[in-house]
Amino acid sequence: MSTKADLARPLTDTGHRMARQRGESMRKAGLIPDLVLCSPAMRTRQTYAGLLPFGNNARPEIRIEPTLYLAAPDELLARLRATPDSVHTILLVGHNPGLPALARYLNGVEVALESDFELGTLATFNVEVEERETIALAWKSLGPKTAWLESFSQN
Structure with a gap:
């Protein structure tokens, strides 16, 4: 399949259903992205x-980025590391195999993320803080085992 055809390939009915389910899961968990x-x-x-x-009439900044x-x-x-520290929550919508490989790299929890993510997978991470009470780890410092898997939803 050509790149142009792949870029234009629509989501399947199953994909649309999964996206709605994941959106409902995010609302129930109070996950609201800033970006x-x-x-x-x-x-x-x-x-x-x-x-x-x-939720809460959120209006996150949305960036459609060709490099993703x-x-x-x-x-x-590299894209995450370029994020301003004023951004607290990022929703990254992308593709296999890059996203699962990034999740495995960042994962600081002893939970295996061995396979590619299935259709509609939602993984949420907390970024480790240097001093929990005062300062969050800057995005530019994101690296191996600096994010903690909080939830993982497939199917």
Whole structure:
């Protein structure tokens, strides 16, 4: 399949249903992103749209970024590291195998994330803090085992 055709490939009915389910899970958990980073592929944009609305009339900044399309883990990490520290919660909507590889790299919990994420996987992480009471780890310091897997939803 050509890149142009792949970028234009829509989300399946199952994908739309999963996105709505994940959006409901996010609302119940109170997960509201400050920033959404989304691949330009139609299926990722449709996934993001299916997650809406977020709670509390949230209006996160949304960035459709071409560099996120099928990005490798190091490219995803570089993008996260470039995030201003004023941003507390990021929703990254992208692709296999880059996202699962990044999750395994960042995961500081002894829970294995060995396989690629299935359709509609939602993994939430907390970033480790240097001094829990005072200062969060800066995005630019994100690295191996600096994020703690909080939840993992598939199926």
